[in-house]
Amino acid sequence: MTLLGDAAHPMLQYIAQGACQAIEDALTLAESVTMDSDNLPLALRRYEDRRIPRTAAVQRAAQTFGDIIHHDDPTAVLLRNHLLRQRSPWDFQPVDWLYRHDPAPTWPIQG
Numbered sequence: 001m002t003l004l005g006d007a008a009h010p011m012l013q014y015i016a017q018g019a020c021q022a023i024e025d026a027l028t029l030a031e032s033v034t035m036d037s038d039n040l041p042l043a044l045r046r047y048e049d050r051r052i053p054r055t056a057a058v059q060r061a062a063q064t065f066g067d068i069i070h071h072d073d074p075t076a077v078l079l080r081n082h083l084l085r086q087r088s089p090w091d092f093q094p095v096d097w098l099y100r101h102d103p104a105p106t107w108p109i110q111g
Contacts, residue, residue: 002044004029009055012062014069015095021055024103050103058098 002008005022029047036043071077092099 002029002047004051008051009059011058012066014062014065015058015098017058017062017098021058024054024101025051028103054101054103061095061098 004025006018008025009021011018011021025047028050032043032047032050033040036046068080071080
């Protein structure tokens with residue numbers, strides 16, 4: 001048995017990754033099971049080994065965005081607002097790592 005999506009790693013709302021991470025989980029699980037269809041425990045371990053670092057990083061990023069958004073220290077709020085005013089609304093550099101990720105680079109498996 002394994003878990004995926006919010007059952008495995010409920011996401012904070014700040015970078016809207018709940019459904020995205022569930023889709024990445026499903027794709028990675030499908031690839032792992034296909035690669036090791038004769039050894040399900042190995043397939044599940046491979047799936048978990050691939051997903052845990054990624055989902056932990058997404059959780060940390062979401063927490064950081066939440067902390068920035070909801071900061072109540074007046075100095076931090078002024079600094080945040082100043083820095084965000086200088087950025088283009090189309091500048092996604094801080095989250096490029098998130099949206100450029102390929103969860104299963106060998107999918108679809110041919111054969």
